[in-house]
Amino acid sequence: MTVHPSLQTYTDAWTHSIESIAELVNPLTEGEWNGRTPCPNWSVRDIVSHIIGMECEQLGDPRPIHTLPRDLYHVQNDFARYMEMQVDVRRHHTAPEMTSELEYTIIRRSRQLRNETRDPETMTRAPLGAEQTLELALRMRAFDVWVHEQDLRTTLGKPGNLDSPGAAIVRDTLLAALPKVVAKDAGAPPNSAVVLDVHGPVEFLRTVRVDAEGRGSVDGSPSLGPAVTLAMDWETYVRLACGRVRASAVMDRIKAEGDQDLAAAILQNFAVTP
Incomplete structure (x- = not known):
């Protein structure tokens, strides 16, 4: 048995959105990665960094050992600090580094989801050391990547997928x-x-x-x-x-x-x- 039937909808939506994101960012020039997005205080690079980081955490990868700069004034609480860590550690990565890491992360995560055999109620890793069910984790990843896909489309002037599975x-x-x-x-x-x-x-x-x-x-x-x-x-x-x-x-x-x-x-x- 692979992915549980109740999880398939989330897996399909996640796949559609994250592959759309890869298509959007692959041709970008170095300067376009710095474009401001509707997501408060985050650039195109920051959003892709966030997505890579969250998917790596779902894969069980260790979080980066990194100290945030003191001038990130939009980081006001523990949740924001947690999320910013995966973003800030990649802020100086080049366009090829970003696209290659995104592609590799999608390959790894897609393989994990194809081979998923756990029950939807299995407890999994969540931000700030908390736990959540596998079903909630997949639903929130599908939610997150669709919303961020729309952020990127707005910034890049490429509307679309407003009615996609996500x-x-x-x-x-x-x-x-x-x-x-x-x-x-x-x-x-x-x-x-x-x-x-x-x-x-x-x-x-x-x-x-x-x-x-x-x-x-x-x-x-x-x-x-x-x-x-x-x-x-x-x-x-x-x-x-x-x-x-x-x-x-x-x-x-x-x-x-x-x-x-x-x-x-x-x-x-x-x-x-x-």
Whole structure:
């Protein structure tokens, strides 16, 4: 037996996205690797370094022994420091070094996934010495590489794959965080509902319902008389939810109906990625 059937979706999505990333960066000139991306404080090189580092950790490779410079002012907590280590250690690598390491990492990781026999509930390595199930690890790698593929496409002016296999995983992962955004972070009142209407390459209509105790849940049923309805395109939704842009910068792409104060609070707390 190879990969468990419940893991195949994540493996396929990861493969599609990471191979797309390799195709995007292989022809880049040295200077293009320094281009700023929508991912805060990271260049093209930094994103590829991050991807290489995270996949190497899933392979069981030891983390680099490296001291971060003191002038990385965007590194404000332990999680950011953990993530930055794999990035900073490669900041002076040349374009050929980056592409060759990425290619080698993809080969190794693809072989590992093809030969995967572990149960989805097997506990595996996670950041900061924590553990997570194999299924969660693969889902988050599929999520991560798709989002970073879009970061790179934005920077390089090569849009595409907004509806690729990874998009569905990103949609479901972001929607799972929406009840907390609406009920807790934005403080939607008890017994209220908020409708999210997303159009474009990935289309969906979801309702976040806040019960009498203030707990949120999300479903696909429409709501009569919601407190707020937010309509936007898929790309805008991803950019907002992944912290790539502030709502104030894309309000021309968002239609908010209903309680405007609540709508503003939801959009202010929309980003759910670390």
